[in-house]
Amino acid sequence: MQDTELALLIDRFMRRIHFSLQSKAHSFDTSNVGPGGGIVLLTLAEMGRPSLHELTTRVARDKSQMTRTIRSLETKGLVERTTSPSDARVSLVFLTDAGEQVVRELQEAVAETVGEILAPISNADQDVLKDLLERALSDDGLS
Numbered sequence: 001m002q003d004t005e006l007a008l009l010i011d012r013f014m015r016r017i018h019f020s021l022q023s024k025a026h027s028f029d030t031s032n033v034g035p036g037g038g039i040v041l042l043t044l045a046e047m048g049r050p051s052l053h054e055l056t057t058r059v060a061r062d063k064s065q066m067t068r069t070i071r072s073l074e075t076k077g078l079v080e081r082t083t084s085p086s087d088a089r090v091s092l093v094f095l096t097d098a099g100e101q102v103v104r105e106l107q108e109a110v111a112e113t114v115g116e117i118l119a120p121i122s123n124a125d126q127d128v129l130k131d132l133l134e135r136a137l138s139d140d141g142l143s
Helices: 004-028 034-047 052-058 063-075 097-117 123-137
Strands: 079-083 091-095
Touching (some): 034 063, 034 079, 034 091, 034 097, 052 063, 052 091, 063 079, 091 097
Antiparallel strands (some): 079 091
16 A cells, blocks of 8 residues: 555655755756756766667656757767667767766755755664665666
8 A cells, every 4th residue: 555645745855855956056057957957967977878768768758858858968068979889770878078067066956955955854864764765766777
């Protein structure tokens, strides 16, 4: 049986992170990647050099939406595409050095935001939460 209360608390937590990041975006999103571009960049940092199809699947976007996002990030010099050495029909996507710098800035902003939200919780309890989240996300293919 699903725990609705837990689900709603997690949803509320995610929205609080989202709204806080949006309100601070002017201070850290200097490349104007926006939330969608940020998600793609952070996901690329986790995946390495995925195919465009794998990236599209991971972030649950349609192909045309992902192509537009990647084109925009390419124009900004944050990602590049290359042909897969094993299949010339497949494009691999990866972060440039500039993209890696933007990812570090995004990660810092997320860490600061989450830190503010979790401030009332002791460090020991935050360690427990971290452990629980790591276990919950360990085999979902998204961590």
